[in-house]
Amino acid sequence: MIMLLWRKSVNRLMGVMTALSALLAAAALLAVLGYVALNGWRALNVDFFLRLPTPVGIPGGGVSNAIVGSLIVIGLATLFAVPIGLGAGIYLSEFGDNRFGDLVRYLADVLSGVPSIVVGIFAYALIVARRGQFSALSGGFALGVMMLPAITRTTEEMLRMVPNSLREGSLALGLPRWRTMFSVVLPMARSGVTTGIVLAIARVAGETAPLLFTAFGNPFWSVDVQQPIATLPHTVFTYAISPYADWQSKAWGTALLLTGFVCLTSLLVRRFSRQRQGA
Amino acid sequence: MTTRTANTPATQVLGKVGRAREATAPDHALRCSAEVAAGTSGGLAVNDLGAGFGSFLAVDAISLQILPNKITAIIGPSGSGKSTFLRCLNRMHEEVRGAWARGSVLLDGKDIYAAGTDPVQVRRRVGMVFQKPNPFPTMSVYENVAAGLRLNRFGRVPGLDEIVERALVRAALWDEVKDKLHQSGAALSGGQQQRLCIARALAVQPEVLLMDEPASALDPVATLKIEELMRELARDYTIVIVTHNMQQAARVSDYTAFLMMDEDRAGRLVEFGPTDQLFTKPKDRRTEDYITGRFG
Amino acid sequence: MAATLVMLILLLVYELFDGSRLGLAQYGFRFLTESRWDPVFDHYGSFPAIFGTVVSSMLALAIAAPLGLLAAIYLAELAPRWLDQPLSFLIELLASVPSVVYGLWGLYVLVPILRDPIQTGLRARLGFLPLFSCAPIGIGMMAAVSILAIMILPYATAVARDVLRAVPRDQREAMLALGATRWETIWRAVVPYARSGIIGGLMLALGRAVGETMAVTMLIGNRPDVSACLFSPAYTLASQIANEFTEAVSAMHVSVLIELGLVLFGITLVLNGAARLLVWRITRKGAKP
Numbered sequence: 086m087i088m089l090l091w092r093k094s095v096n097r098l099m100g101v102m103t104a105l106s107a108l109l110a111a112a113a114l115l116a117v118l119g120y121v122a123l124n125g126w127r128a129l130n131v132d133f134f135l136r137l138p139t140p141v142g143i144p145g146g147g148v149s150n151a152i153v154g155s156l157i158v159i160g161l162a163t164l165f166a167v168p169i170g171l172g173a174g175i176y177l178s179e180f181g182d183n184r185f186g187d188l189v190r191y192l193a194d195v196l197s198g199v200p201s202i203v204v205g206i207f208a209y210a211l212i213v214a215r216r217g218q219f220s221a222l223s224g225g226f227a228l229g230v231m232m233l234p235a236i237t238r239t240t241e242e243m244l245r246m247v248p249n250s251l252r253e254g255s256l257a258l259g260l261p262r263w264r265t266m267f268s269v270v271l272p273m274a275r276s277g278v279t280t281g282i283v284l285a286i287a288r289v290a291g292e293t294a295p296l297l298f299t300a301f302g303n304p305f306w307s308v309d310v311q312q313p314i315a316t317l318p319h320t321v322f323t324y325a326i327s328p329y330a331d332w333q334s335k336a337w338g339t340a341l342l343l344t345g346f347v348c349l350t351s352l353l354v355r356r357f358s359r360q361r362q363g364a
Numbered sequence: 365m366t367t368r369t370a371n372t373p374a375t376q377v378l379g380k381v382g383r384a385r386e387a388t389a390p391d392h393a394l395r396c397s398a399e400v401a402a403g404t405s406g407g408l409a410v411n412d413l414g415a416g417f418g419s420f421l422a423v424d425a426i427s428l429q430i431l432p433n434k435i436t437a438i439i440g441p442s443g444s445g446k447s448t449f450l451r452c453l454n455r456m457h458e459e460v461r462g463a464w465a466r467g468s469v470l471l472d473g474k475d476i477y478a479a480g481t482d483p484v485q486v487r488r489r490v491g492m493v494f495q496k497p498n499p500f501p502t503m504s505v506y507e508n509v510a511a512g513l514r515l516n517r518f519g520r521v522p523g524l525d526e527i528v529e530r531a532l533v534r535a536a537l538w539d540e541v542k543d544k545l546h547q548s549g550a551a552l553s554g555g556q557q558q559r560l561c562i563a564r565a566l567a568v569q570p571e572v573l574l575m576d577e578p579a580s581a582l583d584p585v586a587t588l589k590i591e592e593l594m595r596e597l598a599r600d601y602t603i604v605i606v607t608h609n610m611q612q613a614a615r616v617s618d619y620t621a622f623l624m625m626d627e628d629r630a631g632r633l634v635e636f637g638p639t640d641q642l643f644t645k646p647k648d649r650r651t652e653d654y655i656t657g658r659f660g
Numbered sequence: 661m662a663a664t665l666v667m668l669i670l671l672l673v674y675e676l677f678d679g680s681r682l683g684l685a686q687y688g689f690r691f692l693t694e695s696r697w698d699p700v701f702d703h704y705g706s707f708p709a710i711f712g713t714v715v716s717s718m719l720a721l722a723i724a725a726p727l728g729l730l731a732a733i734y735l736a737e738l739a740p741r742w743l744d745q746p747l748s749f750l751i752e753l754l755a756s757v758p759s760v761v762y763g764l765w766g767l768y769v770l771v772p773i774l775r776d777p778i779q780t781g782l783r784a785r786l787g788f789l790p791l792f793s794c795a796p797i798g799i800g801m802m803a804a805v806s807i808l809a810i811m812i813l814p815y816a817t818a819v820a821r822d823v824l825r826a827v828p829r830d831q832r833e834a835m836l837a838l839g840a841t842r843w844e845t846i847w848r849a850v851v852p853y854a855r856s857g858i859i860g861g862l863m864l865a866l867g868r869a870v871g872e873t874m875a876v877t878m879l880i881g882n883r884p885d886v887s888a889c890l891f892s893p894a895y896t897l898a899s900q901i902a903n904e905f906t907e908a909v910s911a912m913h914v915s916v917l918i919e920l921g922l923v924l925f926g927i928t929l930v931l932n933g934a935a936r937l938l939v940w941r942i943t944r945k946g947a948k949p
Contacts, residue, residue: 200871291758
């Protein structure tokens with residue numbers, strides 16, 4: 086009898102503990118987001134978006150160079166990663182059921198597990214060290230390398246989901262293989278593939294480490310891809326560890342911008358893909 | 365004991381059954397009432413049992429007696445709610461989200477659905493074996509059998525070795541596994557796995573053993589072994605078996621209940637009686653149609 | 661196209677080795693055990709960074725694993741349906757917050773709380789323990805471990821939850837039919853069945869913790885110290901690279917930093933490989949551990 090009472094108490098206790106754990110995790114997120122929203126909101130104004138950073142001590146100014154810089158770097162990354170990722174994904178789904186395909190998949194997985202700072206080192210050694218200067222290009226390359234495995238995997242999965250009957254029908258009509266792929270199969274998988282790309286972009290948009298010694302950051306306005314360039318995550322980092330209250334406030338504002346973008350994108354993508362799959 | 369059927373329209377269908385039963389086997393009804401009333405362990409009295417999922421009524425107004433130390437078979441076409449009914453007997457039905465049950469099921473005179481009754485305790489006394497053998501793959505054969513016993517004790521269970529051996533002997537599995545007691549439970553053949561599940565259920569010494577199509581996932585040889593086992597076990601346990609195989613019911617059981625889906629898609633009891641009688645001289649036209657294969 | 665991918669990886673490895681050449685030549689394996697890191701005298705040892713990486717990740721996992729498992733159990737088994745979806749979503753959202761934002765939050769919200777009352781309190785009451793015997797400045801190993809735990813929690817939880825959900829229903833039913841309580845069913849039948857998957861998820865989380873850079877750099881104090889005290893500043897491989905790379909002057913300094921990157925790469929390779937092996941084993945046997 087006592088034993089039964091004990092078992093039932095344990096049952097109830099663990100029920101509470103598990104619920105608390107889940108709530109704790111959710112609470113942590115809300116705490117982080119909450120502070121970012123609260124503190125960041127104060128820093129947001131028109132100047133924030135349109136102006137360049139002012140010298141230390143002079144209030145006002147904004148992070149317009151970082152906004153543009155992030156767009157440029159992400160754009161470069163996408164330009165680099167999408168063709169290669171798509172190509173690799175197409176290869177894997179069409180011709181990839183062999184040892185080489187397995188190798189590629191394995192290496193893609195390895196790549197996705199490489200810490201972002203190591204990717205930064207790679208980009209540094211490959212581009213920055215050789216050319217002797219930091220550049221938006223190298224930053225774009227680093228981010229692109231990080232996007233690559235995700236795009237490859239999503240593309241392969243989405244393409245595999247297109248039923249084979251479609252391919253066979255097209256081939257039976259006399260269309261060559263590559264034409265089948267581009268005109269028939271790819272369009273069918275289009276939304277899934279796009280989702281994958283958007284998700285990959287959202288993931289790298291917040292990355293700082295690979296940019297530390299590639300894009301390097303730039304307090305001035307620059308859209309030259311061969312020069313160092315400011316980016317949002319890098320701005321958060323630099324301003325956050327600075328001793329100036331004005332900069333710290335701007336760090337929160339930039340963090341809000343960044344987090345808002347990333348979270349919104351994840352939300353939208355999820356909502357969209359769930360609609361497509363019919364939940 | 366007088367069958368406490370509630371005075372619902374559904375009972376009128378059953379009234380026919382009740383009357384028929386009493387007319388043909390008055391002595392067994394008397395015996396039944398005496399035994400169950402006297403609290404001989406292992407009898408189940410089902411009164412006006414209804415059960416469903418959310419707004420869907422799966423079975424309705426089922427009343428019958430499960431006699432101790434006898435094998436009772438539940439037969440009927442698919443969708444007639446046989447498994448749902450069975451799972452109400454050990455309160456497993458309510459584990460599915462949105463599932464509910466009403467009516468009463470008396471185990472030794474005490475309603476298992478009475479307010480305040482703990483399903484955990486009910487399931488200790490009414491064990492269950494499932495259609496697909498489901499031994500715990502992370503545990504050895506030994507640990508599988510011991511699983512139920514470990515629940516109620518800290519640390520070492522006294523005499524566990526003997527209990528495990530006895531359960532495996534009872535389940536006619538001992539000879540085949542006595543040298544591999546510490547191998548994974550999932551490493552056995554299908555028929556062996558099912559007997560392992562039976563041993564596992566027996567180890568906690570239930571009064572009733574429910575079996576939901578226990579041999580339907582097994583080959584004919586293994587099936588035969590299970591059927592032999594059932595007759596053996598009936599000497600010490602009360603057995604209720606759901607089967608879609610009529611011949612199996614006819615071979616193995618002492619009493620049979622025939623369930624069928626009505627127009628409202630709820631399963632109801634059509635006929636219940638001693639197996640020979642139900643299969644040779646069924647009282648209800650629908651029973652006869654089912655047995656002779658006119659539908660099913 | 662696919663070959664490009666292969667090439668990139670090979671290039672990456674090549675560059676890592678190439679960049680580390682100077683350091684490798686100079687120190688060999690001693691690099692891993694040497695404690696002194698002194699850019700002024702151009703003498704380098706990676707042990708503090710390795711120590712910091714291992715300690716911070718393992719402690720973070722020690723916190724996140726039980727929490728994550730319990731939360732996953734709640735989400736997969738016990739939560740009412742209307743609660744499960746939003747909660748799961750919130751926890752997954754944790755994973756998409758950029759590392760640098762965690763660092764920012766940690767720096768201005770977590771650290772002050774850690775410094776006072778937590779660390780000062782611990783120092784006052786339990787200061788005789790070497791764990792709490794140094795100056796409670798807030799920034800340091802404890803801060804890094806805390807933020808890391810928060811950051812890897814969603815990974816542990818999400819994987820565990822998915823694996824638990826995949827456990828076949830008949831396993832639960834078998835345990836319930838023996839007369840087990842809800843918790844007993846979960847703990848004795850469901851969790852063991854999902855064992856490998858859960859461990860795989862934990863290793864994944866560990867891998868993330870090891871490679872985490874920004875939040876750690878901002879919170880760990882960035883000092884090549886090896887200390888038993890939890891409040892002490894420290895270094896991890898990633899944070900050291902981030903902190904010193906742009907200011908490294910000598911070629912040797914740069915080379916050893918790249919070598920740190922090589923070590924880091926090696927560690928994550930092994931971890932991820934092990935995690936993948938576990939997952940591969942489950943899927944091969946058809947979800948049987």
